[in-house]
Amino acid sequence: MTIAPFIRTRLLGRVNVRTVTLAHGGGGKAMKDLIDDVFVGAFDNAALAPLEDQARFDLAELAAHGDRLAFTTDSFVVDPLFFPGGDIGKLAVCGTVNDLAVGGAKPLYLSCAAIIEEGVTIDLLRQVAGSMAKTAKEAGVKIVTGDTKVVGKGACDKLFLTTTGIGVIREGVVLGAHLARPGDVVMVNGLLGDHGAAILIARGDMALETPIESDCAPLQRLIDSLLTAAPGIRFLRDATRGGLATVLNEVADASQVAIEIEEAAIPIREEVKAFCEILGLDPLYLANEGKIVIIAPSEEAEAALTAMRAHPLGARAGVIGRVSAGEPGWVTMRTVFGGRRIVDMLVGEQLPRIC
Amino acid sequence: MKYVDEFRDGAKARILVREIESLVATMGVPDDRPLHIMEVCGGHTHSIFRYGIEGMLPKEIELVHGPGCPVCVLPIGRVDDCVSIAERPEVIFTTFGDAMRVPGSKKSLLQAKADGADVRMVYSPMDALTVARNNPERDVVFFGLGFETTMPSTALTILQAEGDGIRNFSVFCNHITIVPTIKAILDSPDLKLDGFLGPGHVSMVIGAAPYEFVANFYRKPMVIAGFEPLDILQSIWMVLQQIKEGRADIENQYARIVPDDGNAPALRAISRVYELREFFEWRGLGSIDHSGVKLRDNYASFDAERKFAVPNVKIADPEACQCGEVLKGVIKPWQCKVFGSACTPEMPLGALMVSSEGACAAHYQYGGVKQHVAAE
Numbered sequence: 019m020t021i022a023p024f025i026r027t028r029l030l031g032r033v034n035v036r037t038v039t040l041a042h043g044g045g046g047k048a049m050k051d052l053i054d055d056v057f058v059g060a061f062d063n064a065a066l067a068p069l070e071d072q073a074r075f076d077l078a079e080l081a082a083h084g085d086r087l088a089f090t091t092d093s094f095v096v097d098p099l100f101f102p103g104g105d106i107g108k109l110a111v112c113g114t115v116n117d118l119a120v121g122g123a124k125p126l127y128l129s130c131a132a133i134i135e136e137g138v139t140i141d142l143l144r145q146v147a148g149s150m151a152k153t154a155k156e157a158g159v160k161i162v163t164g165d166t167k168v169v170g171k172g173a174c175d176k177l178f179l180t181t182t183g184i185g186v187i188r189e190g191v192v193l194g195a196h197l198a199r200p201g202d203v204v205m206v207n208g209l210l211g212d213h214g215a216a217i218l219i220a221r222g223d224m225a226l227e228t229p230i231e232s233d234c235a236p237l238q239r240l241i242d243s244l245l246t247a248a249p250g251i252r253f254l255r256d257a258t259r260g261g262l263a264t265v266l267n268e269v270a271d272a273s274q275v276a277i278e279i280e281e282a283a284i285p286i287r288e289e290v291k292a293f294c295e296i297l298g299l300d301p302l303y304l305a306n307e308g309k310i311v312i313i314a315p316s317e318e319a320e321a322a323l324t325a326m327r328a329h330p331l332g333a334r335a336g337v338i339g340r341v342s343a344g345e346p347g348w349v350t351m352r353t354v355f356g357g358r359r360i361v362d363m364l365v366g367e368q369l370p371r372i373c
Numbered sequence: 374m375k376y377v378d379e380f381r382d383g384a385k386a387r388i389l390v391r392e393i394e395s396l397v398a399t400m401g402v403p404d405d406r407p408l409h410i411m412e413v414c415g416g417h418t419h420s421i422f423r424y425g426i427e428g429m430l431p432k433e434i435e436l437v438h439g440p441g442c443p444v445c446v447l448p449i450g451r452v453d454d455c456v457s458i459a460e461r462p463e464v465i466f467t468t469f470g471d472a473m474r475v476p477g478s479k480k481s482l483l484q485a486k487a488d489g490a491d492v493r494m495v496y497s498p499m500d501a502l503t504v505a506r507n508n509p510e511r512d513v514v515f516f517g518l519g520f521e522t523t524m525p526s527t528a529l530t531i532l533q534a535e536g537d538g539i540r541n542f543s544v545f546c547n548h549i550t551i552v553p554t555i556k557a558i559l560d561s562p563d564l565k566l567d568g569f570l571g572p573g574h575v576s577m578v579i580g581a582a583p584y585e586f587v588a589n590f591y592r593k594p595m596v597i598a599g600f601e602p603l604d605i606l607q608s609i610w611m612v613l614q615q616i617k618e619g620r621a622d623i624e625n626q627y628a629r630i631v632p633d634d635g636n637a638p639a640l641r642a643i644s645r646v647y648e649l650r651e652f653f654e655w656r657g658l659g660s661i662d663h664s665g666v667k668l669r670d671n672y673a674s675f676d677a678e679r680k681f682a683v684p685n686v687k688i689a690d691p692e693a694c695q696c697g698e699v700l701k702g703v704i705k706p707w708q709c710k711v712f713g714s715a716c717t718p719e720m721p722l723g724a725l726m727v728s729s730e731g732a733c734a735a736h737y738q739y740g741g742v743k744q745h746v747a748a749e
Contacts, residue, residue, distance in 0.1 A: 224496050282383075292374050297496075298419075298471075298729075355602045356383040356390075357425020359739045365718040366483075369470035369494070 030054040038138045043168030056140065057130070057164060060147040061154070065127070065162035073127065073162035075184075080126070083186035088123035090114060091182040099146070099176060101220035103212070103231030104307070106179055107149035112236045112307055113258070114183040115157045119238040120254040120310060122193050122245060123185030125157060131165040133178040146177065157236035159183070191245060195272035197252040200343040203319040204277060205312040207240060207326050208334040209233070210262055211290040214304030219293070226296075228289050235308035240329045247325035248318035257309050260364060262338075263302040265311045266349045267363045276344030279361070281354045283338045302351075303364050313341065380601030386429070389606040394431050396613050402433040409435050409565050409702050410612055413555060414572035415442030415730030416600050422739035424602040434609065437565075437702030438725075438732030440554055440658060441572055443519040443547075444471050445724040445731040448654040449688040451547055452477035458514055458545060458681050459490040465508060467501035468516035470494045471728045476721055478688050482516075498530035498544070505534070505542035514677045517544040522574040524548045524666070525639035528646035531668070531675045545677040546667055549653060551575050552583050553664040559591045563703050568612040570605065571597035573627045578643075580635030581625050588621040599627040646672055654687060656724035657696030694723040699732055706733040713737060 031051030033042075041048040058066060065073045080087070094110045104112075111128065118125040130150065134143065154161050212233040219226050237256070245251060257265045262284070270277045286301050294301045308331060314322050319337060326332030344350075349361045402408055412418060418438045421427060427436055440446055452475050459466035459482060466482070473482040473494065486492040491511075495501050498515050505513035517527040527544055534542045551572060558564070571584055576597045587595045594615035598608035608626045615622060625631055646668060653665025668676040677683070690696065694716070695709040706712055706725065716722035718734050725733035 223494070223500070288374060295374065295377065300423075353424045353602075354381050354383055355424040355426070355429075356386045357427075357429050357602075359422060359425040359428075362738050365738070366474065369473060 030059060033140050036139060036141075038134050038136055038140065038143070038168055040136050040168055040170065042134070043166070049166070052140075053164075053166060056143045056147050057166070060144070060151040061161040061164075062151070063160045063162065065160060066164070073129075075127070080186055083124050083126070084188040086187040088118050088121045088185040088187050089183070090117040091180065092117060094179045094181070095175065096217065097175060098220050099142070101232055102216050104234035105146060105149050106177060107146035108153045109234055109307060110179040110181045111150050111153040111157060111159070112234050114181040115159055115236045115238055116256045116307075116310075118183050118185035119241040120193070120256050121185070121187060122191035122241075122254070123187045124242070125159045125183055125185040125238050127184045128154065128159050128161045129163045129182040130161050131180040132167070133174050134166060134168050135174045135176050136168055136171055138176050142177070146179075153236060157238055188245075190249065193251065193253055195253055195255070195269050198269050198273035198275050198277075198313045198341045199252070199315070200275055200341055201316055202252060202313050202341040203316050203337050204266070204279060204339040204341065205314065205319065205322060205326075205335060205337050206257070206262065206285065207237075207310050207312070207332040208308075209285045209287045209290070210257070210306055210309055211286055211294070211301040211304035213307040214261065215290045215293045217305070224297070226293070228293060230287065230289050230293065233306055233308035235331055237308060237310060237331060240326060240331045241310070243325045243329060244312070244322055244332075248314050248322035250318045251312060251314045251322065253311075253313040255311050257306045257311050259305050261301070261303040261305060262311060263300075263349065263361045264363060266361065269311075269313060270349050271347045273341070274346040276342045276346065277339060277349045278342050278344070279339030279349070279351045281351050283336060285334050285336055299368050302361060303368055377601065380599070380603045381424070382603065385603055386606060389603065389610060390429050393434070393606065393610050393613065396610065396617065397431050397433045400433070400613070400617050407433050407435045408567045408613070408616065409437050410568045410570065410609060411437040411439045411558075411566050411702055412570040412598070412605075413439040413441045413551065414570075414575065415445065415728065416574065417570055417572075417598060417605060418442065418732055418735050419730045420600050420602055420605055422735040426602055426605055429606075430609070434613075438699070438706075438735070440558070440655070440700045441520065441551070442725075442728050442730035443523075443549060444475055444728040446549070446655045446657060447472070447475055447518070447547060447724070448656045449476070449478050449690070450654065450686045452481065453479065453688065454683040454685060455482060455516060455545060456480055456485045456490070457684055458677055459485050459492050460488075461512075461681065463512045465491045465493060465504055465511050465513045466516065467493050467495045467504055467513060469496075469518060472516055472518055475727050498527050499533070502530050502534055502539065502542055505539055509541060511541060512680075513542050515542070515544045517546045517548050520549055520551050520572070520575045521578040521643070524647065525578060525636075525642050528642040531646055531672055532642065534675060535672070540674070543675045543677040543680050544668065545683075546647070547665070548647065549655075549665050550649075550663070551579075553661050554655070554658070555584070555587060557658060557661045557664070558701055559587065559593070561701050563698075563701065565702050566593065567616055568593055569595040570608050570612065571595045571623070573597060573599050573604075573631060576625075576627065576631045576635070578636050578639045581623050581631065581633045584623045588623050592621045594621050595623050597623070597625045597627050597631055599630065656690060657694070657700050659697070691722050696723040696725050699725055706736040709733070
């Protein structure tokens with residue numbers, strides 16, 4: 019690990035206890051030791067190193083990437099903290115990186131605020147910080163400022179993270195939910211529903227054993243090559259909470275167009291289908307953490323697909339439907355069976371059906 | 374998914390739809406009086422909407438979505454009773470997921486949970502028993518709900534609790550029984566039904582014999598149907614064939630799951646643990662004689678109703694609600710005065726808007742309010 023030169027000149031604090039106590043939130047030496055040991059060491063970069071109250075950027079350097087700033091924030095309260103395919107740290111980086119990337123931005127800097135419940139082990143924090151650092155490296159972003167708070171037992175569930183991100187949007191890229199036009203093609207970059215299913219199963223309530231892993235991944239490289247190959251793309255969004263169905267409804271509404279999808283074309287893993295079948299859930303509403311919905315003019319669809327399929331996170335990319343001039347705001351699906359039904363917004367949380 | 378996808382085959386569906394069309398064409402169905410076929414079970418309603426089956430059928434056939442969603446027909450007073458049990462500090466209240474949203478007069482279980490009650494979602498009554506084992510200092514109550522489909526698993530859980538000497542477990546029993554309910558619908562003076570798709574999962578437990586009266590006394594055809602879309606199309610074809618031939622029989626399309634005599638061990642568990650109530654209140658349908666069960670005296674110590682002296686108040690359905698007429702096929706969901714306005718899945722007024730298996734919620738979610746507004 020290369021520690022920035024500035025840090026080498028001061029001694030990083032060390033935590034010598036096993037668990038976090040309220041003392042670690044007190045603003046004194048215990049807190050400094052925790053931040054140094056767990057976060058500064060892991061995140062390791064020049065902007066964070068001075069531990070000022072803010073990170074500072076050179077404007078000219080930012081402007082070299084494009085002509086607009088993108089700025090976003092997201093909180094992460096996932097239960098359990100560790101699940102097949104990821105953990106809260108990886109999720110917190112990917113979530114914010116992807117929220118920047120789907121706006122056409124190159125993600126550059128993240129902040130990280132942690133709310134920690136007393137009693138959480140230092141090892142757990144180290145694991146999460148390590149995972150954040152690894153994912154940030156993969157995503158080409160730096161975690162440059164942060165905050166920690168410790169709260170009493172029961173005031174939060176082990177660990178909550180908030181990440182905020184800054185990116186720069188490249189010149190000429192204009193994406194928006196209101197830009198879909200009849201004739202456009204709707205695509206996704208791969209198998210849907212893995213994250214939602216993996217989390218529900220990882221909670222252990224159902225005593226199901228499956229090989230399903232969260233699809234949690236940073237998508238900025240995929241999106242970068244996508245936008246290069248198909249610069250006319252109208253809209254990108256990561257299909258997180260609420261899943262594919264929610265994103266499509268948002269676009270249909272914002273653009274005042276109809277969207278028609280083909281159930282048979284929607285890529286869903288057999289295990290996820292079976293999981294949904296058992297619980298009476300609809301995979302169209304399951305959360306994803308590494309999947310985007312793409313709307314592109316039809317003449318660019320082929321180029322977009324080729325670009326995505328060349329990337330490991332887009333290997334299963336495909337066209338799932340079209341934008342049409344039908345009833346504005348409607349999303350409909352041609353079912354595998356040949357019928358047609360409306361795919362509406364979900365009202366509340368999906369709850370398993372009784373029988 | 375093997376053994377599932379075969380029953381969702383679009384090519385076979387097209388063949389069946391053509392068969393249905395040519396059958397109906399020979400039946401001389403008047404334009405102003407289409408054939409009304411009721412699917413009794415909420416599972417069927419869900420499949421019909423999920424696969425868009427209604428839109429595939431010729432206009433001479435109208436499907437009427439029946440009362441077979443146990444979550445939907447739960448009356449307001451019983452939900453209030455649930456909430457009052459759940460809000461006791463010593464209680465962990467366990468329930469199937471979709472029952473959490475059913476509105477009571479003041480709140481649903483979901484709201485009670487938000488207000489601090491310990492309400493936990495489980496996937497089977499055995500999970501609730503595990504919660505009881507793991508929390509010996511608390512009183513764990515399972516919200517027993519459903520037709521004969523879920524009755525045996527609740528009964529077997531009680532027998533298991535008895536065998537293991539678990540004392541901190543009880544059941545708030547709201548199990549209901551399908552036969553008196555079908556009878557109540559058939560006795561309704563404004564009945565407009567020409568045939569039934571019989572419930573698949575209930576019949577897996579009780580068999581085909583209990584429905585004989587539908588054919589013999591009321592002269593209506595019934596076909597016990599599976600839940601996959603091809604099952605449903607084939608069953609509709611079988612009902613039409615009976616109507617055409619002037620027959621009224623109980624036929625079993627779902628023979629791969631439903632034995633004619635039912636499931637003997639499940640039936641034994643049911644009769645050992647439960648007895649019929651004099652009457653039970655249904656949302657939308659009112660009180661129906663012998664339509665609910667309670668725990669026998671031998672199992673009184675597992676009966677949450679006795680353990681916690683629940684208030685057991687009766688609260689009338691909201692007046693604007695026309696659930697009863699929708700359930701009996703007198704009006705379509707969107708013809709109800711409050712459909713989509715005062716009654717929505719976010720704020721359900723009536724039973725049928727509560728669960729995704731309820732006719733109104735299914736219409737609203739899958740095919741529903743927008744289409745009808747657009748058509749008007």
